[in-house]
Amino acid sequence: MSPRTALTPPDEGLAIGFQPSSPAADTRALHQLQRALVPGERPSLGLPDHLEQVMAELAPLLGLFTDQQGGPYDDTRFDDGARAYEKAVLAYFAALAGVCLDEAHGYVAASPREALLHGLVLARRGLPEPSVYISEQAHYDVVRACELLGMNTVRVLALGDGTMDPGDLRLQVRMRRGAGALVVATCGTPLHGAIDSVTELRAAAAAFGPVHIHVDASAGGMAAAHTDLVAPWSLAHGAHSITLSGNPLLGLPVPAGISLVRRVQDPPTNLPITVPDRLAVGARSGLGALLLWTRLRSLGRAGVAAMVARCQDVAAYALATFEAAGVAPERFPGSLTVTFERPARWVVDKWRLHYSGDRARIVTTGPMTYTAVDELAADLSAARQGVAA
Incomplete structure (x- = not known):
């Protein structure tokens, strides 16, 4: 057995025994875990700083059980009322993507990965045997989703700013002309926060046969929708399908x-199911839709726009501050992601930084305030001078 698959014994104190455990002891253990996970004195840049407020809003929903059978548009006698909330959420995100629900349909999935799988499954129905063209800067979830679906993937080079290279895409599609091209564009790449141009990629691929453009906008869609002068990225710009997410900007307690x-x-099929509801799953929970609806209603469209603007201001401030610290920062226009030279291990551990190769990054959501930027910049500067923690 390889080290990766080797099993490690569970913590003896957490083992599930034959007899019931002490509820009081287990509750104390969970409370200790909760305190350890709260950022507190040890910053965690991926967590929102408003979780207490969010949980106060959303806590009543955790006592509900919603078992959704089929999609949000399916007529069923078992409708528990949650579908109306899901449709409202879908209308909001459809507007962000530049269309109305008369032009597109969808559903709220349990995670961005499930939503991605759904998009790729429907894309393959229109192109039965396509190759999937993925940027070398795409999220790992895209690669994994294609593996699960048994789809042939073709890696496309990225430009210096992190966007997919239309020239290399054209070359790769020409080598496989006639089979159809399923191109996965990214709005918010993991390292650079880069936004691929849907119009350029579609033009590059369409010259050699049928093409479907799917946009993975889980990381950057909400920011891009509230940003001027960004690359064409959405359904309004020619994409055929899109994956979005409410995390981490909205700070939900679940994905x-x-x-x-x-x-x-999504053309008709001979299967005995309605067109909009060919989902990747059958029965599903309505909790995600209710959480999204509650959070979005509490903010309103103006509140979301103000949140994005604040995060972008912090990102611009981080770019200038890290430049003064001498760590060669970079930021894609409009992005909430700032990359910089990977610092010493103690800085990575202290700030729980994500990194790839010799570059680390922050995303200016949640607790990444101006003060936090200053404190991180001080640590980055100290690390460059060889000062230990």
């Missing part, structure tokens, strides 16, 4: 993904 597909991309 939730949104899958939207143009109705014309």
